[in-house]
Amino acid sequence: MKRRQFLKSTSALLGGTLLSSVALPALAQAEPVKGGTLIWGHSETTQNLDMHQTGTASTGRVLQNVHDSIVTVDKDLNVIPNLAESYEISDDGTVYTFKLRDDVMFHNGKKMTSEDVKYSFERCKDPATGAVNFEVFNNVTGIETPDDTTVVVTLDKVNAPFIFRLAENGAGVVMPAGSGDEQGNTPIGCGPFKFVRREFGNEVELERFDDYWDGPAYLDKVIAREITEPTVRLTGLRTGELHMINDIPADRITEIEAEEGLQVVSWFPLNWDFVNFNHDFEPFKDPKVREAFDYMIDKEALLEGALWGQGKVTASPSYPTSASYNHDLKQRPQDIEKAKALLAEAGYGPGELSVVFKATTNYPYHIEAAQIMLEWFRMAGVDATIEQLTWSDWLSQVWVDKDFQISMMNFFTLWEPDFLYYSMWNTEGAFNYRKISHPKVDELTAKARVTTDPQARAEVYKEVQKIVHDETLDVLLWFRNGTIGAQPAVQGLDTIVHPNGSNLNFHKVWLQN
Structure with missing residues (x-):
């Protein structure tokens, strides 16, 4: 198989980020200039700085500039x-x-x-x-x-x-x-910026690397201030304390787009969200119980309630433009009576099933979504409570120790089908923290790796999606929009969003004097 044929067969499966809008002030675009420190209000906190070991997009978003x-x-x-x-x-x-x-x-x-x-x-x-x-x-x-x-x-x-x-x-x-x-503590790479320091939970400082092989960056420094509270982040942008922020609060996007003197960049998708079941928790070993929870959720109402409609519901986690996206799958509609019936078939009457929903404050909209879903769970006769965790605690308890019953998470950058389906749903997958072990999924994700024909490979991934949906291994919710807000002085924003829709690259960003 020739290299050109190989690349043609695999690239046909993929599609890029869909840029939905760029609302920029009508400023004269001068030639880029060197200098200045850009203060970025980062919506998440970084964790382990080892690029091989880290599993969080929040950390990768910073390290993208180091490596x-x-x-x-x-x-x-x-x-x-x-x-x-x-x-x-x-x-x-x-x-x-x-x-x-x-x-x-x-x-x-x-x-x-x-x-x-x-x-x-x-x-x-x-x-x-x-x-x-x-x-x-x-x-x-x-x-x-x-x-x-x-x-x-x-x-x-x-x-x-x-x-x-x-x-x-x-x-x-x-x-x-x-x-x-x-x-892990002092990352060394060959990217456009070199690591200077980190105050854990507060900020990360990067400095221009003048010997970068692709030409030095314009900015002297980038300081990523970790501000998970959306309103604090937005206030910092408006007062000028921050040059830019990612993740404009969903309920304020329209307002900020109309505000004179601020720039807004929006794109779709940033990530996808889903509800997770611990498959080792006895009730969730039964697919009827998992399906019942799916029927409890009104996905459109949840999107409006938690994200103010800033996204699109989906039954598939594949990139929307990917040939592997299974368009035949449809999300289950909310049906509380159907949910009650399924729970009864599984042996759980009203009030006989108790669950704890672990959600992280690192994503405030996860807390809002969990609170909405808990009301629906209770309507279906489930005794449900919520436990709010910091990002570090969520990673420790849910990701590492797999100590949870039901949770919610979003994933970024899984644009490549193997990375997505093998990592997430194969028994040995690095991101399979739900303890899912499904022989057919394992067989299919392994088969896809040796299938070079693009259409045949796409069909394999469609089969995987159907199993995930039909057996409710997880509940897919939506794709979320990405947004950046910036001061007028920040230039080069058309280069900042990586094609994967998640990472931010500051190599060609500059500050206008």
């Missing part, structure tokens, strides 16, 4: 060279040869070589590292470095999404050889 990956994607999510100036795939799809750029410098002053790529890939593959993308390298049997600018990766069998997974700034990120122990 670069061996390949990346263009605006249409086609894979293009990055730290590798070129790459070739063997006819049988099992050997990947990367020719590296010879002008890439790390923030510690070391020049990047093939040794660093080998180290980074082997570190991600090693189970002891605890990398969230370890399974990307499951089929890798050898990594050779014939010279300083050549890396040859050999797989034991075809893995159709392999090159796309390397385009993520997790699996494909290149770190200096031997730097693993430092990455």
Whole structure:
């Protein structure tokens, strides 16, 4: 199979972020100038700063500016060279040869070589590292470095999404050889900004890296202030304390768009949200109970109540423009009586089932959504309570310890179908914190990896979606819009949103004097 055929077959599955609107003041666009510190009101808090280990989009959104990956994607999510100036795939799809750029410098002053790529890939593959993308390298049997600018990766069998997974700034990120122990607290990369400091739960400071291979950034510094409270974030923008914020409060977007002197960038989608069941919790082992909870939820009403309609309901988590999106699936309508009947069939009469809904204050709209859903649960005869957790506590209890009954989460950047379906629903998936183990899903997600025909592969993922829906492994809710608000002085906002719809790249952003 030729490289061009391989790329054609896989890229046909994907679609890019849909930019819905850019409301910018009519300012004269001068040439970019260097200098200045941009203060960004970041809507979430960062966690572990090790790009291999972190599973949170909030941290990745910052580290996107510190690290670069061996390949990346263009605006249409086609894979293009990055730290590798070129790459070739063997006819049988099992050997990947990367020719590296010879002008890439790390923030510690070391020049990047093939040794660093080998180290980074082997570190991600090693189970002891605890990398969230370890399974990307499951089929890798050898990594050779014939010279300083050549890396040859050999797989034991075809893995159709392999090159796309390397385009993520997790699996494909290149770190200096031997730097693993430092990455969690002092990340070292070769991106446009170098890490300076972090005050946990408060702010992260990045500084321009003048030796960046793709040309230095315009900004001297970016300071990401972690402000999870939406109204505080918005007030900071309006008073000028903040240059820009992400996640404008959903109920204020129309107001801010009409406000003279502020810029608004909106796009769709930013992420998707779903309700999670712990499949080890006895009641949720029964698909009838899970289905009953699905019938309790009015998805359109929830979208309006928690997000002020800033999104679109969906029965599939696939990118809206992806060929793998299963348009045949329809969300279950709210039917409280049907929910009661299903619970009765499962052996739970009124008041006989109790659940605790764990939601994180890191996403205030999750708290609002949980409060709305609890009223519906109670209408169906379920004794339901809510437990509000900080982001760190949610990650510890729900993500790591899997100590929960029912919860809610959103996921970003899962634009690649393998990353989405294998990570989320395969028994061994890195993001399968719900303890889902479904043999047919495991079989299908493994089958997709060796299916190179684009339409056939898309059909496999449609089968996975149907199982997730029909057996209510989770309850898909909606895609959420993304928004940025900014002061007039912030320029280059048309370059800031990564094609995956989640990450923010400050390389070409500048401040007008």
